[in-house]
Amino acid sequence: MAKEAKQAKHGLPLGIDVGGSGIKGAPVDLSTGAFAAKRMRIDTPMPSTPEAVAAVINQIVDHFEDVRGDSPIGVTIPGVVTHGMVRSAANIDKSWLDFDAEPMLEEVLGHDIVLVNDADAAGVAELYYGAAKGQKGLVVLTTLGTGIGTALIYDGVLIPNSELGHLEIDGFDAESRAASSIKDKEGLSYPVWAERLQRYYSHLEALLWPDLIVVGGGVSKDAEKFLPLLKLKTPIVPATLENKAGIIGAAHLAAHK
Structure with missing residues (x-):
């Protein structure tokens, strides 16, 4: 109940999934694990440098402007992430390697974020809302x-x-x-x-x-x-x-x- 009250107070959290071909985002109703609005997708820029990807993420966040308040934002990346730093780069530009990405994204978005490996995010989703529930x-x-x-x-x-x-x-x-x-x-x-x-x-x-x-x-x-x-x-x-x-x-x- 407390978690649901917190979600209502701060609005729905936004998830953004960065892939090699597309960057996708949507607000998520955590009581059901379903999208709370139609997903937005933008092609991954070429080259997919941190700055170019951050600009696209910012477009998606702007599209769901109600999350600009206190709503949490989670961002996946196809690479290892340790303490906000990207350590590997699968299917994205190699300029992500050893790049301190979380502070840069927070500055661009004007918002605290959580940066996570894409497979880790998928695993958590399946645990709470999918095949491993x-x-x-x-x-x-x-x-x-x-x-x-x-x-x-x-x-x-x-x-x-x-x-x-x-x-x-x-x-x-x-x-x-x-x-x-x-x-x-x-x-x-x-x-x-x-x-x-x-x-x-x-x-x-x-x-x-x-x-x-x-x-x-x-x-x-x-x-x-x-x-x-x-x-x-x-x-x-x-x-x-x-x-x-x-x-x-x-x-x-x-x-x-």
């Missing part, structure tokens, strides 16, 4: 896309920046063999690709022994074509929030900072 213990979310993003959540607490798509398996970076983009690039059938996923998820399972694995990314809409082929001790299920997860998770993390 109510799950205790260790949840591992993996996003199968251009690479493999991961999020670790234990009893509702995010363990940030896990980067387990880069595990070395059989001498290869795991995502270089098992990402969805590799399936498409090499023209792999679902059964053949599932053999690579089996190797990856078996290794992940043996290291962490999670209580649940959630599989996200665009390919999760075809989950019935490959998840039943995997033989694991851990339950493994498709994500349910699809491309809304980053926005929802960012808003949730910002509101609970």
Whole structure:
């Protein structure tokens, strides 16, 4: 009840999801995990420098001007984030590397923000509003896309920046063999690709022994074509929030900072 009262007082939190091709944002009703207004999307600028991306984020925040007050703003980035500094840059300009991004964005927006890794945001969204809702213990979310993003959540607490798509398996970076983009690039059938996923998820399972694995990314809409082929001790299920997860998770993390 107290959380709902706080949300009503400060207005709805805004989530902004920065990707390689688009930057998307929407206010989120945290009581349901649903967008409270139609999502706004703007193409990611080229080059996607911090200054250029900040300008687009500012446009989106302006579009939802009621959040200019005390409403929390969460922003995802496709990279590792430690204490507001971006440490890696997947699918965005390399000028983000080791860039102290959170203070710069706060200055541009005139607003406190929470900057978070995109897979971490998606994992939090699935925990509170999606496929892992109510799950205790260790949840591992993996996003199968251009690479493999991961999020670790234990009893509702995010363990940030896990980067387990880069595990070395059989001498290869795991995502270089098992990402969805590799399936498409090499023209792999679902059964053949599932053999690579089996190797990856078996290794992940043996290291962490999670209580649940959630599989996200665009390919999760075809989950019935490959998840039943995997033989694991851990339950493994498709994500349910699809491309809304980053926005929802960012808003949730910002509101609970």
